[in-house]
Structure formats: structure tokens, C-alpha cells
Amino acid sequence: MSASKRVLLIIAGGIAAYKALDVIRRGRERGLTFRVILTKGGAQFVTPLSVSALSGHKVYGDLFSLTDEAEMGHIRLVREADLVVVAPATADIIAKMAHGLADDLATTALLANDRPVLIAPSMNAVMWAHPAVQANIATLRARGVFTVGPGAGDLACGEVGDGRLADPLDIVGAMLARLAPGPLAGLKALVTSGPTFEAIDPVRFIGNRSSGKQGHAIAAALAAAGAATTLISGPTAEPDPAGCKVIHIESAAEMLAAAQNALPADIAICAAAVSDWRPAHLANQKMKKREGGEPPRIELATNPDILATLAAAGPQRPRLVVGFAAETERVVEFAQVKRAKKQCDWILANDVSPQTGTFGGAENEVHFITASGAEAWPRLSKRELAARLAARIADHFGKSVA
Ligand code: CTP
Numbered sequence: 001m002s003a004s005k006r007v008l009l010i011i012a013g014g015i016a017a018y019k020a021l022d023v024i025r026r027g028r029e030r031g032l033t034f035r036v037i038l039t040k041g042g043a044q045f046v047t048p049l050s051v052s053a054l055s056g057h058k059v060y061g062d063l064f065s066l067t068d069e070a071e072m073g074h075i076r077l078v079r080e081a082d083l084v085v086v087a088p089a090t091a092d093i094i095a096k097m098a099h100g101l102a103d104d105l106a107t108t109a110l111l112a113n114d115r116p117v118l119i120a121p122s123m124n125a126v127m128w129a130h131p132a133v134q135a136n137i138a139t140l141r142a143r144g145v146f147t148v149g150p151g152a153g154d155l156a157c158g159e160v161g162d163g164r165l166a167d168p169l170d171i172v173g174a175m176l177a178r179l180a181p182g183p184l185a186g187l188k189a190l191v192t193s194g195p196t197f198e199a200i201d202p203v204r205f206i207g208n209r210s211s212g213k214q215g216h217a218i219a220a221a222l223a224a225a226g227a228a229t230t231l232i233s234g235p236t237a238e239p240d241p242a243g244c245k246v247i248h249i250e251s252a253a254e255m256l257a258a259a260q261n262a263l264p265a266d267i268a269i270c271a272a273a274v275s276d277w278r279p280a281h282l283a284n285q286k287m288k289k290r291e292g293g294e295p296p297r298i299e300l301a302t303n304p305d306i307l308a309t310l311a312a313a314g315p316q317r318p319r320l321v322v323g324f325a326a327e328t329e330r331v332v333e334f335a336q337v338k339r340a341k342k343q344c345d346w347i348l349a350n351d352v353s354p355q356t357g358t359f360g361g362a363e364n365e366v367h368f369i370t371a372s373g374a375e376a377w378p379r380l381s382k383r384e385l386a387a388r389l390a391a392r393i394a395d396h397f398g399k400s401v402a
Contacts, residue, residue, distance in 0.1 A: 005179045008081035008115075010106045011051065012100070012396060013041015014088040015156040016122040017254060021046060023087055024189050025166045028170060031348055033181075035077060035079075037061065039106045040092070060105055074105055078113040083178055086110075088165050091133050097145070098136035116178055116243075118146040120171050124185075126265045131293030141239075142222075142246040148174035182226020183394035189267040190259055190318070191219040191226040191244075192306060194234030196252045198278035200289045205250075207250025208273050212236030214324075214364055214382045219244045221386035230232035230262040234272055252278065252303035252311035260313075267393060268318040270307040270344075273326070278303050311343040320396060325349040325369075332367050332374045339369055344368050348389070 002276075007027060008263070024034050034055040039047055048059040061075065078084060078172040086093060086106075097119075102108040119140065127133060128150060135382065142148065149166025166174075193215020195207040216238045219231035223243035228249045232255055240246040249259045252274045259268070277300040287296055308325040319345040325335035328351065335349030348366040351358075356365070366378040380388065 004194050005031065005084050006080060007175060008037065008077055008084045009055075009111070010037045010039065010084070010086045010093070010110070011042040011046065012039045012046055012088055012090045012093040012106065014087060014090045014122045015045060017045035019168050020087050020289065021050060021054050021167055023085075023171050024051070026168050026172045027175060028056075030052075030176060032175065035060070035081065037077070037106045037109060038060040039093070039104060041092070053219065054383050061090070062105060063120075068366070074109045075112050076234050078109050078115060081113075081115050084110065084113050084117045085171070085175060085178055086117070087120035089131075090121075091123050091136075094119065094121060094136050094140065095132060098139040116144070116146065118148060118171075118174055118178055120148050120166050120174075121150045121163075122165035123150070123163045124155060124157050125159055127161040128161075128163040134355050138240060141242060142248075144243055144245045146174065146242050151328045157353075162198060169214065169248060170379045175370035182224065183390065184222060184267075184390065185226035187227045187266040187397065188264070189219075189222045190231045190232065190257050190262040190265045191222065191269045191272070192217055192232045192234075192255055192259060192272035193231060194236040194272050196234045196255055196275045196303075197250045197302070198252065198275045199250075199282050200279045201283035201285065206275055206277070208234070208275060208277065209236075210273035212238045212272075215218065215269070215383070216241050217382045217386035218269055218271055218389060219246075221383075222269075222389040224395070225390045227267065230265075232258045232262065232272070238394070240377075250307065256304050256306050259310060263310075263313065263316045263318070265318045265321045266397075268307075268310045268323070269389075270310070272306070272325050274303060274306055275299065276303055307344055308342040320345050320393065322348070326352040328353045332352060332369065333365065335369050335383070336374070341369075348385075349374075 011017050017049040023045045036051050036055050037060045052059045096107045096253030102111045151164045152162050153164045195208045195210040197207045199205050219229050220241035223229040229244045231246045249255045251257050280299040311321045323344045325338045325347050327334045331349050331351050335347045339347040347369040364382050364385050366377050368375040
């Protein structure tokens with residue numbers, strides 16, 4: 001790790017703030033440099049003097065201090081960082097980040113920030129489990145914020161449970177992982193995942209059983225490999241993967257609009273099980289049964305093909321467009337035809353017959369299909385398959401990018 005990696009560390013007001021001192025020490029041992037913002041609350045637990053002695057730099061705390069602003073304004077503080085870390089991240093600062101509040105130097109800097117953010121939550125276990133905190137964490141994750149911890153164990157308040165600040169060495173490890181340039185660093189990826197729901201009326205829809213497990217795992221693997229990844233997800237029970245920007249949509253039309261919005265991109269992976277059809281007419285009110293009447297007939301309209309649209313996006317076409325082919329027979333043959341028809345570069349073809357357990361299951365077995373042929377990949381967990389695909393993509397760009 002080069003000595004020039006710069007971390008802007010925000011120490012918020014939690015009892016675990018003292019551990020942030022160890023984070024600085026361990027991080028510096030590993031070549032990181034630190035600028036530190038100590039919030040008012042943080043300064044109740046550790047002194048600016050100890051932070052400055054350990055970091056080797058002046059500590060920042062006051063948004064309105066003229067000297068601080070003259071020497072190093074809050075904008076420059078974030079612009080000069082490679083990574084922004086909040087440790088400990090209290091329920092309060094997490095809520096402020098989620099809602100965009102900017103009432104002190106730390107939160108103003110966070111709002112003016114365009115660098116990757118890693119937070120290490122720390123709080124009482126009941127606070128951590130509170131739906132408000134969990135909703136805020138979900139919001140931050142959906143925006144691409146990385147989290148490390150919290151862990152389980154004895155808490156400073158005397159209770160036991162989830163909420164302990166991650167070990168300082170683990171926090172430094174997570175920082176180094178975020179700072180290491182992954183093989184896909186500098187590339188932009190978009191991934192579609194999950195089913196689409198096509199509304200019949202305000203309460204009914206046409207959908208499918210896609211779990212989103214494979215698409216979400218791919219988005220996570222691309223982000224972990226350093227690609228700036230946007231995940232466009234239909235309704236699934238899968239949590240938002242770390243490090244991705246996640247856009248939640250319901251219908252194929254919304255998925256297409258979100259995918260087009262995410263262009264330009266270098267890589268597009270369409271793993272979503274997009275509904276091929278939608279009701280041609282959306283009933284504005286819930287459709288009622290008529291006494292002794294016929295069941296309604298639902299006329300269908302064809303949905304746009306997102307994969308084919310991206311592959312035909314002209315100058316906006318991602319350099320690598322990858323699709324999936326769900327087949328129940330003659331898998332490779334049908335997938336080759338699909339690849340040619342949809343004009344994508346690669347297809348991962350899988351057998352989705354019920355006996356394979358692929359739909360909704362944790363494993364997948366695919367044929368990897370390119371213009372030059374088909375390769376049978378072994379049965380892998382969806383996560384392993386995602387990692388293998390990410391490595392393949394890195395290979396591809398390693399070869400084709402000058
Ligand atoms: N796909 C898409 N938009 C659609 C339909 C499919 O982006 N409206 C993408 C899927 O994400 C997948 C690939 O196309 O990457 C193949 O999907 P699949 O359902 O296997 O193929 P279909 O085109 O629907 O063909 P068929 O159902 O006739 O096999």
C-alpha cells in the first residue's frame with residue numbers, strides 16, 4: 001500500500017471513540033495518513049491533543065472556525081481524502097448522514113463528499129436493532145456506503161449484544177480493502193437483478209420467482225473488484241449489497257429507464273428475470289368480482305427487452321454486455337441463438353428446470369458462452385460464480401484495454 005493513501009477519519013461521540021486512537025495508530029503503521037474531524041460529542045470522549053499526537057496533524061472540529069476554514073476548508077478536507085471513515089459511527093451521525101443534515105463540520109464534510117465512505121457503527125444493541133437505525137443503515141448502504149461491524153459482545157453500557165465497534169485492526173483492514181485498487185477500478189458497471197412486477201391494478205401484479213441472489217452477488221463482486229457499480233433491483237428479499245449504488249424498481253419499464261440512466265457504463269450485466277409481458281391496461285381501481293360474472297380477461301403487451309436495448313445502444317453501448325439465458329432444454333444451443341439475437345457479448349446459460357433447484361437456490365451451474373464457443377463451468381455457489389465472472393471480466397479488460 002502506498003504511503004500516499006489519505007483517510008479522513010470522523011470520530012463521533014460514542015464511548016468507543018477511544019478505539020479510534022488505535023485505528024489511527026494501526027493505520028499509520030500500515031502506511032495510511034490521517035486527517036481527523038472530531039465531533040463535539042467525540043471530543044467528550046477523546047481529547048484533540050491525543051488525536052493530533054497520534055495522527056501527527058491538527059485536528060478539525062469547528063465548522064465556523066475561521067482559522068480552520070482558512071487553512072483547510074471542509075471541502076478541501078474531503079477532496080484531499082481517498083477514503084472517508086466514520087468510526088465510531090453513532091446512531092445520531094448515521095441518521096444525519098441518511099437524511100442529509102449538515103449542522104457541524106463532520107456532517108457538512110460528509111455531505112460535500114464524493115469519496116468512498118466506510119462507517120464503523122457502534123451503539124447499544126437495542127439501538128442498533130431499532131427499525132429507525134436499520135432503515136438509516138439500509139439507506140446508506142443503498143447509496144454505496146461501506147460498513148464494517150458492529151460485532152457482538154459485551155457493550156460498554158453493561159448489556160450484551162450486537163453493537164460493539166469492530167476491532168480496530170478489522171477497521172483498518174476494511175480501509176485497506178477499500179483503498180486497494182481492484183482489478184476493475186476505473187470501470188463503471190450496471191447490473192439488473194431480481195424479478196419485475198407488472199401491475200394489473202393497485203393491488204395485483206404479474207411477477208416471477210426470481211430471488212435476485214445471482215444478480216446481487218454479481219453486483220457485490222464487481223463492486224468488490226473496484227468497479228463503480230449500479231445495481232437495478234426488482235422486488236427481492238435480498239439485502240442491498242455493500243459498495244453498490246442500488247436503485248429499486250418494480251416494472252420492466254422502470255428497470256429500462258434506470259438502466260438507460262446509468263449509461264454510459266463499461267459493463268452491463270442483465271441478470272434480472274424481466275417479465276416478458278405486462279397488462280396492456282392498468283386498472284386505476286382494484287378490479288371487483290362481478291356476481292356470477294365472467295373472470296376478467298387480461299390483455300398483455302410485450303415489455304421492452306432491456307438486454308437487447310443496451311446491446312443496441314449505439315455510442316452509449318457498454319463495452320461488455322452480458323446476459324443470462326434461462327432454459328429448460330437444449331441449453332447451449334438455445335443460448336447461442338439468444339446471444340446472437342440479443343447482440344450481447346457473453347451469455348451465462350443455465351438450466352432452470354425445477355429439479356436443478358437453480359431458481360431461488362444458493363447454487364448455479366452455467367455454460368459460459370461467447371462468440372468463440374461455450375465453456376461448461378462447474379456447479380458453484382452463486383457467490384463463487386459471481387467472483388469467477390468478475391475475474392473473467394477483469395481478464396477481458398486487461399487484454400482489451402490498452
Ligand atoms: N431480458 C431483459 N429484458 C427482457 C427479457 C429478458 O433484459 N424483457 C434479459 C434477461 O435479464 C437475461 C436475458 O435477457 O439476461 C435472457 O432472458 P430469458 O428470459 O432467458 O430470455 P427471453 O428473452 O425471455 O427468451 P425466452 O423466454 O423466449 O427464452
